Amino acid sequence: MAQKVLVPCSSSSSCGKVQFSPSRVHTQAIAFGGELSQSSSRKNKSLALKAVAAKGETSAPVTAKSGHEILLFDALREGLEEEMARDPTVCVMGEDVGHYGGSYKVTKGLAEKFGDLRVLDTPICENSFTGMGIGAAMTGLRTVVEGMNMGFLLLAYNQISNNAGMLHYTSGGQFKIPVVIRGPGGVGKQLGAEHSQRLESYFQSVPGLQMVACSTPYNAKGLMKAAIRSDNPVILYEHVLLYNLKERIPDEEYVLCLEEAELVRPGKDITILTYSRMRHFVLQAAKTLVERGYDPEIIDIRSLKPFDLFTIGNSIKKTHKVLIVEECMRTGGIGASLRAAIVDNFWDFLDGRPECLSSQDVPTPYAATLEDATVVQPAQIIVKVEQMLQGLI
């Protein structure tokens, strides 16, 4: 189709059109790049050089009239619907994705539009239907497999590790596995331990997989589209508590880059790396920090595997201090891997050790007070940043 595709730069500074102000750190700036090739904004070399916006760059504000307001679950649905309309080999399979419209309504209306075979209600057998999605992808389809809760995909670990991750390699490159595995995870509101897991921690070691986490309606839609178009198996992590987040997103089609991180707030004092729900906790903490005169740079890493070492590195080279704020448990989480990657690559630029705020190594309790105690809270973020910037740690 002749539709123009905008590829807005995820690192917003690279096109200079960022709107934010210290008092409105909650605002999700929507950056528009020029019309670029849809595959990646990185094709434009000049854009790649500047990962960090210089302060004071003015930008055209996003007007209230452009774009449309949407909730995150609907943005995911929009992205999925667009891809299904564009490419008839794209299909969805999972529990209750069809007639029920998805347990979080991400596939609402799609079965009516595309039919029961393209939006397939599966029986409850994660390992087998994930494997079925993989076999279908190997032979020519592009399947989107939904885990009703990401935790359920523990049952599909066999297929995700051995077949999604490894088949391209063990077949000597003969078969590609263009499968997207997605679903809600993370700690919710008193959902109990098993429904509150962080599967990114478990799958990150599987070679051959890519993992991305969405956190706003804007990046949710863009990542969904990118993941579907990718020939690699991609796991797209959504968060149970973010589905009703509202944002204004462009009317024009856009596809984000799977491997890039998103600069949320430029700053000079400290680099805060985060993703998914913790992004919003960090932004909440940043309000207070900015009022107290600090200037944090906030990066939503988005790509959990692989890490965007360019965006991350450029920030560390500027601030020399880094704090990771994540929802994974302290042991073996994304934060643990990120810390190692930072030490390996940017040791010379660090003034102190890279810090990490993670969840407790505790099965998420049902009781609200205990649950709150297991995950990082904005107050802890404020304390930690202040300690780091005052040289106390």
Add this chain to the structure above:
Amino acid sequence: MAASSLASRAVASLSPSISTGASRDDAGSSSVVGFHKRSSAFTGRRVRISSGHGSSAAHGRRSCVVAATAAPVKESPLKIADALVTREEGLELYEDMILGRCFEDMCAQMYYRSKMFGFVHLYNGQEAVSTGFIKSLKKDDYICSTYRDHVHALSKGVPARQVMSELFGKATGCCRGQGGSMHMFSKEHRLLGGFAFIGEGIPVATGAAFNTKYSREVLKDLSVDAVTLAFFGDGTCNNGQFFECLNMAALWKLPIVYVVENNLWAIGMDHFRATSVPEIWKKGEAFGMPGVHVDGMDVLKVREVAKEAIARARRGDGPTLVECETYRYRGHSLADPDELRKPEQKNKYAVRDPIAAFKKYLLENGLASEADLKTIEKKIDEIVEDAVEFADASPLPPRSQLLENVFADPRGFGIGPDGKYRCEDPAFTAGTAEV
């Protein structure tokens, strides 16, 4: 497709010509549930075996061996209508089974000479299943196997050279040396693997079958009619993925045949010690699909069942579960001392060697002569020798191959500190890049 003996009469031969093929039409009798259950040790039920369906291709003509003799040549002892293959088909089947046996024997030799490594699982004794099923397929059909996959690969058409190279871990292997014995894949020949964990290939096969249905019903491409065969063993039939996939395949009437190669042993676990209801074919009924038991040591019986199951799938009538009673003459793998199986059991199956049985059948029915079969055996010997020589002479995979196939899109390795994609690093193609 009535059998015809007319053509063969044209041969200037003193021996009577032999025709093959069925004398009954197959249209109505290939009913969905009209499977013929072989009498089995399990059930003790005896069912009539129908004569096979003759091929509509040229019927068998006995090769011209003109013997100048005064006495008339006697008719062959068996009735013509009992022969179930044409000469051409028979020779093809025989050659395929000999290839499987010879190749596996060579693997054992090569393993003990340290040319191949790791876990190698040989197929000796089970050839009738691979040949009987896979030679009934079309080129576009898919197969999916387990770690005991060498012979499935060969039957499907993967060249012996490529399989042997893969086993030697060479760059010319079908998977560039990256898969090994347990991971044979071929896009060209529609072999979907090669899996080390039992059961994990069954959903993949089910997905390929789903693709056929999708192609026909969503993409409206009626030229796609690929059937998928999933091969696995008795041990797998106690695994969740087996049951889960039978359910889905029956639910959506997927064009798939689930082929159980019941060789009675899962490494050292006797099937009867592991399975509450040992008759695996019965489990098809629990999911509303036909469950068939067949003598897996008899290539013609396997072929007959295979043709019907494959035709049923291709028609859109759904899946079938076929249990082949078979046996492996060697241990589970070349590392298995095979101490638990009793000699009585081994001997019982040794005398039912599928190759010996089929050879006897061909000779007795005048479909081939000793010379024909010797020619085939010699040909296969040469093919296997050539495969070994080729593999031996092939290069090992270079370091540069290390990172190439991790991702179909190598951007998956991400962006490095310098802003370039890791795969743009020259060291990437050398296999030494940091990723």
